[in-house]
Amino acid sequence: MGGKKIFITGMAGYFAGRLCRELDRIDxxxxxxxxxxxxxxxxxxxxxxxxxxxxxxxxxKWVSEIKPDIFIHLAFLVEExxxxxxxxxxxxxxxxNALKACEMADVPQILVASSGTAYGAWKxxxxxxxEEHSLKPNPGFYYAVHKAELEDLCNQYIKRHPKTxxxxxxxxxxxxxxxxxxxxxxVDMPILTGIxxxxxxxxxxxxxxxxxxxxxxxxxxGRGAFNLAxxxxxxxxxxxxxxxxxxxxxxxxxxxLITALFWKLHIFKFSTGFLDYIRYPxxxxxxxxxxxxxxxxxxxxxxxxxxxxxxxxxxx
Numbered sequence: 576m577g578g579k580k581i582f583i584t585g586m587a588g589y590f591a592g593r594l595c596r597e598l599d600r601i602d603x604x605x606x607x608x609x610x611x612x613x614x615x616x617x618x619x620x621x622x623x624x625x626x627x628x629x630x631x632x633x634x635x636k637w638v639s640e641i642k643p644d645i646f647i648h649l650a651f652l653v654e655e656x657x658x659x660x661x662x663x664x665x666x667x668x669x670x671x672n673a674l675k676a677c678e679m680a681d682v683p684q685i686l687v688a689s690s691g692t693a694y695g696a697w698k699x700x701x702x703x704x705x706e707e708h709s710l711k712p713n714p715g716f717y718y719a720v721h722k723a724e725l726e727d728l729c730n731q732y733i734k735r736h737p738k739t740x741x742x743x744x745x746x747x748x749x750x751x752x753x754x755x756x757x758x759x760x761x762v763d764m765p766i767l768t769g770i771x772x773x774x775x776x777x778x779x780x781x782x783x784x785x786x787x788x789x790x791x792x793x794x795x796x797g798r799g800a801f802n803l804a805x806x807x808x809x810x811x812x813x814x815x816x817x818x819x820x821x822x823x824x825x826x827x828x829x830x831x832l833i834t835a836l837f838w839k840l841h842i843f844k845f846s847t848g849f850l851d852y853i854r855y856p857x858x859x860x861x862x863x864x865x866x867x868x869x870x871x872x873x874x875x876x877x878x879x880x881x882x883x884x885x886x887x888x889x890x891x
Contacts, residue, residue, distance in 0.1 A: 578605030582643040582682075584629055584673055585650030586622075587611035589754060594647070594786050595619055603794065608641055610634065611650065629669035635676040642680055645793060648673045648687045652718075653756055654844050659717060666721035667728070674732050677739075684740040686793060689726050691747045691778075691802060692719035696855040702776070703860035706745070706800040715848025726800075740796045744789065747804035747859055750879045751782030752886045760844050761853075762814070763887055767822040769811040770830055775856040776808030781874040781882065788870055795868050802859040805872045809880055811853065817880065818889050827854065 581598060585591050586609030598604045599619045609615070610627040627633060629650040638646070650673070652665045670687065677685055694704045695711040710726060712719035726743060733741050749756065761767070780803055788803050815822040825833070830850055837843040864870045874882070884890040 579603055579644040580605055580641060581607040581645045581647065582638055582641060583607060583609040583647045583649060584634075584669075585609075585611055585648070586624060587613045587615045588649055588651075590749065590782060590785065591615075591649045592617055593751075593782050594649075594789060595622065597786055597790060598622075601790065608637075608643065610637075629665060630672045634672060635679045638676040638682070639680045643682055645684045645686070646673070646677050646682045647789075647793075648685070651688065651721075655717060655846055655849070657841075662717055663721060666718070667724045670725040670728055674728060678732070678736070682739070684742075684793070684796065685732075686742040686744065686789065687725065687729050689729075689743050689745045689800070690719065690722045691745045691804065691857060691859045692716065692852060693722040693726060693745060694857050694859065695719065696775070696852040696857040698855050700856050700858075702856055703858040704802070705860045706802055706863055713848060713851045715846065716852065717848065719852075740798055742792050742797050743800045744792065745800055745802050745859065746780050746785055747778035747802075747876075748780070749782055749785055750779045750883045752882070754782055754883075762818070762883065762889070765821070767811075767815050767818060767820050768830070769815070769822065769824045770850065770854050771824040771826050773827070773854045774810040774812050775854065776810060776858050777853075777876070778804040778808055778858060779876045779879040779883075780804055780872075781879045784872050784874055787873070788864060791868055791870055792864075797864075797868055801864045801868075802861045803864060804859045804861050805875045805879070806861070807875045807877060808858055809876045813877075814880060818884055820889060 598607045599621050606621045608623045610625050652662050656662050693710045693712050695713050710723040712723045831847050834847045838846040
């Protein structure tokens with residue numbers, strides 16, 4: 576690919592940090608630039624960083640000055656917050672501003688992180704879901720709703736600029752030693768809780784595999800949407816068995832009441848909208864990534880869960 580200039584939004588995020596460590600050493604990255612609302616934890620030899628809000632008009636100016644070869648958009652609020660307007664401003668409006676910056680600078684290659692949650696968790700979902708399946712996020716889970724909305728923005732951009740190499744990634748739940756999200760919070764609770772009568776198959780991608788997949792998509796200039804998930808699945812009962820922690824399965828109505836109360840009291844980091852994602856299936860098919868680009872996952876869903884449990888000292 577030669578020496579590329581790369582621009583990254585959300586550079587201080589936990590996963591962006593993992594990706595930046597790779598960009599700091601791979602031979603086809605000459606230099607990378609990034610923005611976030613706080614400084615990254617690490618210092619990189621090839622990086623130039625500025626503190627900047629994703630909705631700042633200065634973003635377009637800086638991107639136009641740099642003229643990057645590749646633009647990677649990772650600036651999102653993953654964990655749900657009580658201020659829904661702010662969450663949407665970052666996740667959706669921020670994506671719009673990032674794409675505007677790309678348009679101003681005529682960036683030739685773009686990668687945007689969406690999510691497998693955008694398909695929605697529904698009782699009648701086919702198993703597995705392929706990239707051509709329609710996006711139908713559960714209305715109460717704002718993160719997934721925002722991902723579907725930002726994909727609309729991406730598709731509009733692709734129609735305006737068909738020559739742009741545009742990639743959208745839809746990973747399953749991301750896990751690893753440096754990850755904190757909804758399900759890692761659930762596993763970290765003193766008592767593991769499931770929904771009685773429901774044990775949907777779940778997928779977990781290790782952060783190292785996610786990083787490798789992104790780099791491969793960029794290097795091979797993959798276009799369109801790519802599901803990112805290992806082929807195997809695991810259920811909550813299996814996770815309960817692996818962890819050896821005390822567990823309980825509660826009726827759905829009771830889980831809704833408890834979650835609503837604990838969310839209101841700022842005890843839970845997720846609201847009731849998330850519950851359908853541990854109630855109904857949303858298994859995604861990553862055969863396009865494997866067959867077209869030749870990607871091989873290093874970790875299975877089960878192995879990724881074992882790594883998570885070890886990192887939290889739940890497994891020896």
